[in-house]
Amino acid sequence: MAGTSTGAGATAGIMSQFLGTAGWAILVGAVTVVVPFVFNRVFFFLPIIGLILGVRAIRRGQMIGGIIGIVLSVIGGIITLIGLFG
Numbered sequence: 001m002a003g004t005s006t007g008a009g010a011t012a013g014i015m016s017q018f019l020g021t022a023g024w025a026i027l028v029g030a031v032t033v034v035v036p037f038v039f040n041r042v043f044f045f046l047p048i049i050g051l052i053l054g055v056r057a058i059r060r061g062q063m064i065g066g067i068i069g070i071v072l073s074v075i076g077g078i079i080t081l082i083g084l085f086g
Contacts, residue, residue: 014064022065025053029069032076036083044084047077 018026028050036042050073057066 017062017064019065020057020062021053021060022057022062022069025050025057025069026065026072028053029072029076033072033079036076036079042080042083044080047073047080049073050076 028046032043032046032050035046050069054066054068054070054073057069
């Protein structure tokens with residue numbers, strides 16, 4: 001009975017979803033959410049950069065990291081709009 005071993009390979013595959021461009025998209029998205037609450041400032045360009053990085057990550061095959069980066073950037077963009085007009 002031959003078993004299939006995917007432990008290390010599966011972990012490496014999942015980790016690759018959060019490296020490179022996807023990692024930057026997640027980082028920028030997280031910054032857009034955290035900065036307004038910590039420093040009471042908004043940076044209107046950060047959500048745009050996060051969206052661009054998220055799309056680039058998806059186009060490079062990093063679907064999970066790209067989607068997380070885009071979602072964080074959209075949330076950060078909403079916070080930024082509320083901060084600018086609220």
